Amino acid sequence: MTSDMTIISTNLNKNILKNYSDYNIITTEFTYDDLLKYSKVIFYNVLNNKREEEIKDLFNYLKEHHIAFINVTNNEEQVLLTDYLIIYGKEKILIEGPTLEVLKQEKLLKRLGIALPFMVELSLLLQDYGLIKDIYLDYKSLEDALWN
């Protein structure tokens, strides 16, 4: 397991955090300087109002400063910002693994009520139509695969 990961849940509850008692939990607005005090942080549903680029910058900053982090969120797009993903349901881990491997279990995730990130869902559907063969996370690669 890597130290940086995303947790998404069928019903997000703070009880999940009991499993990560060695992490400092961030639930309100913070500054980058605040984070330097810690070696491990959990962002509990606190990054959802930030733009994707801001979150990427934040995660890069944490990596540069060797601060381990977990992003607990209900936002399916954010799962692509870390390489490891854990899916919780009723406070138990249901699935975990490298993010894209977990996301390929599309039918199970949908049954659990977990949405796929848009580009993953679109890629899988376009695969069903026989139009592409891989999952593309950026627009240019998808366009190249479709039209070239």
Next chain:
Amino acid sequence: MELKDLLNDYGLVGVISTYKFTLDEDQKVEDLNIKNIDKALKMVNLKEEVKDKYLKDLSLDELFKIDLINKLDKEIIIVGNLSNCLNYKDRDFIKKLLLKLVNNYHKKIIVIDNDVKVFFNLVKVVVVVNGKDILYETKDFYDDNLYKYTSSPKIIELVKYLNKEGRNIQKTTDIYELIKDIYRRVS
């Protein structure tokens, strides 16, 4: 135009902003004295046992639903955080419920969220507000100006990208419509 006028015209208005629950988390659900609570809980798919829980012990989806049923008797219902609190199945369920409240029970509802995706198939007008003032108002999810205030959903970004590259894709907010259109263009 004021928010009140938009509510009179449309019944449901999307507001781009951050929403904070104002419920006192140290009280139990039953202490909220929600009218016809058993019926209300059933309406939002919550079990009766929730009544005995403290608000601070609720999961985010439960908190959202309690916040909603606590306001059902208000003239204007303000709800928020659908994107943060609900998984996608619950989001669809709640969106249908909000539409039913407007169409069948003539409620007026303001939905507050920073994620524009939440407003798809729900509201006809989205506004950006500063206090009581409307800073910006649009009915078009493809309106570039809207995304000065919040992030653009991926489907909108992709369609805009493809059209910039001359692929002539129709503007849509529905992934299945997008796939059909892509299929037509590449086949």
